[in-house]
Amino acid sequence: MKKYLLTAITFLVIGFVAATLILLLKGTSMMMLEDQSRFDFEKTVSGLEDISKAHGWSVPTIHNLQKSMEKAGHEVNEIKVFALCNPSHAINILQGDEERVVSSMMPCRVAVYVKADGKTYLSRMNSKLMSKGMNRNVRSTMKSAFVEMEEILSNLVISE
Numbered sequence: 001m002k003k004y005l006l007t008a009i010t011f012l013v014i015g016f017v018a019a020t021l022i023l024l025l026k027g028t029s030m031m032m033l034e035d036q037s038r039f040d041f042e043k044t045v046s047g048l049e050d051i052s053k054a055h056g057w058s059v060p061t062i063h064n065l066q067k068s069m070e071k072a073g074h075e076v077n078e079i080k081v082f083a084l085c086n087p088s089h090a091i092n093i094l095q096g097d098e099e100r101v102v103s104s105m106m107p108c109r110v111a112v113y114v115k116a117d118g119k120t121y122l123s124r125m126n127s128k129l130m131s132k133g134m135n136r137n138v139r140s141t142m143k144s145a146f147v148e149m150e151e152i153l154s155n156l157v158i159s160e
Helices: 002-031 041-054 065-071 087-094 099-105 136-154
Strands: 032-036 058-064 079-085 108-114 120-125
Touching (some): 108 136
Antiparallel strands (some): 058 079
């Protein structure tokens, strides 16, 4: 019996350590998604705005972080963060008290930026993964929004 218990505890510890290492090493790449754009920065920015609107999403805000950093005396490569909203998804979260806890992740955000290699990239939160463990309504809504956003971005990114 002691041998069985010791073996079980050993495997539990090994599993915990392995899971922790995976999260530390792969956590960001699982929670955040990044793809290279087929276009330059300006064409990616205008394309994201146009394609989003064509798919029924609104663009309430575009944050120009490069200009914000300039005002603070810092220089960074071009970067804009889009706040994108689809009211048909938003209402599913905003109308319920249980669901409102995730409103801090709304609206959906997509960043367009240039890296040191001179190429333009798009990044966003993996809301499909992030919704796991949330109630069914939130999970379903975030999954639907994720699928639509990936469809929108497929027009801009280099497919693998």
